Amino acid sequence: MNKYDEIQKLADQRGLFFPSAEIHSALSGFWDFGPLGANVRRKIIEFWRKEIVRKTDGIEIEGCTIMPKNTFLASGHLDSFVDPVVQCKKCHKIYRADSLIEDIIKKKVPENLKTEEFDKLIKDNSISCPDCKGELDKTKKFNMMIGLSIGPLSKECNAYLRPETCQSIFTAFQKIYKTSRISLPIGIAQVGRVYRNEISPRQSLIRLREITQLELEVFFNPKKAYVPEYKNYEDYEIMIKINESTNPIKIKKAVKNGVISNELIAYYLAVLQEFFEKCGFKKDSMRFRYLKDDEKAFYSKETFDFEVLTSIGWLELVACNYRTDFDLKSHSKFSGVDLAVFEDEGKFFPHVFELSAGLDRIFYAIIENSLGERDGKPVLKLPYFLSSLDVVVLPLVKKGGIYEKALEIYNILKKDFDTK
Structure with missing residues (x-):
């Protein structure tokens, strides 16, 4: 039995996690957590707050999970928050195109390819329906937003369940900036639920439709992309994968060589890796994978996916995105409200660097990394501060x-x- 299956068995026996509403033929992609699992998750959140938010002098807000349609028109999600899908012409089962192709060719396939490129990969590799071997239809783009009709007289979709927590940070930025009397750079954090209408949820906690996110949006002046604490980390080594090569590199060298855009981003990458080291992961089982242009989110100038090595392969836990001024500019333009700030160098839109973590995957990875055996029975050797x-x-x-x-x-x- 591999580690993944051991964890599923242990979770079932101890009630760590289990399908939501299981007695009513549970929907896929929704999981509940029992007392032991919920306690571990709570402690991961508190450790995140301690080591990522408070340590970097960040602040935290709590936003609504339902947001008006205009929020996502402004953010670009209604046009760009899509996944590629293919449907079997025979049995009509739907698959996520990039995942289906990856399973066959055993190579990473960027999800941002054009539909024609997916179709070519399917044709060139003679890929058919895994279930019935039927022919697959043309690839289409599927929007993962879950729409809602709010109000008794509303007949059309006028709101959405948020797909990420950061949008309420961006829309509230002006209020927070003025009332909290903060100065840049400042990290604004949020912990909360997000919702994505995933095409094919699978592998229990790995791909879900309801997710708990831990996010930190760092707002800064692009002409002053620096924090004093950087000096304490400039000789700290992080593992970076570019193309097929993974190597340790001191963050000051990564900045000097242009691998990382600036010192502020380098500092937060170092703090993030240190967080996972303290959670029990060894350096050689962690890496920041540099994403190519066809792999990045539509709003990102520079992206590093923080991944850890598990029994099911390298697993992305945190997306580290340099969003530049995309978000504040977009919301400002669409709403008509000026979200620029005034500081020493005049008026400008702050840039944003983001740490966007999925608690569910972090929970799974920590459980797997802590799995051991005593007298022939599975035990969890969790760090003391994460113990249930x-x-x-x-x-x-x-x-x-x-x-x-x-x-x-x-x-x-x-x-x-x-x-x-």
């Missing part, structure tokens, strides 16, 4: 007042610790 329980009180006997004393100790400890 902090303290367990186990009286050896019930006689002589030992049980009563243990209960007294338990009642004291449970006020401040996760205790059993």
Whole structure:
């Protein structure tokens, strides 16, 4: 049994996670977390806040999961938040084109290829329907946004479930900037649920329709892309994969050689890798994969995907996107509200560097990385600060007042610790 299957079995036995509404023929892509799993997730979030948000002097907001249609017209999601799909002409089953091709040719396929390029790959590799071997139709683009009709008289889609938490950060930026009296650079974080109408959710927590995101949007003056803390990390080595080569490189050298755009981005990449080191991952099992132009999101100038090595291959946990001033400019233009700021060098639209992490994948990766064995049974060797329980009180006997004393100790400890 491989590690992935071991984790699924362990999750089922211990109630770590399980399909949502399982008694009613659960929909794919939706998972619930039991007491042990929910506790570990909560501690991952708190460690993220400590090591990523507070450590970098960031602030946190909480936005709505439903946002008006205009938000996504402005952001470009209604036009560009799409995945390539193909449908079998015989059994009518639908597949995500890039994933289907990758499974056959065993190579990474960029999801941003043109539909004609997907069709050519399918034809050149003689790919048919995995289920019935039927012929596949032409590739189409499928928008993953989940639309809603808000209000009793509304007959048309006028809102959407957010596909990422950052849009409420961008739309609230002006209010936050003025009321919090912050100065650039500043990281604004958010933890919350997002929704994507995935074509083929699979591998339990790996590809979901309801996701918990941990995001940090760093707003900065592009002429001052620097933080003082960079000096503490300039000799820190991160693993970067460019094309087929993966090598450790000090972040100051990466900036000097143009591998990373600026010192601010380099600093946040270093802090991110350090976070995962503290979560128990070894350096040789982590990497930042530099994305080519045909792999990047439509809003990104420069992207590094932070990946860890798992039993099912390299798994993306965090998208690190240099969004430039795309978002604030787009929302400003569409809304008519000026989102530019005034600082020493005059008026400008702040640039944004983003850390966009998926908690569900991080949770899975940490569980797999911590999986061990004792006396032939699976055990989780989690870092102490991520353990579901902090303290367990186990009286050896019930006689002589030992049980009563243990209960007294338990009642004291449970006020401040996760205790059993």
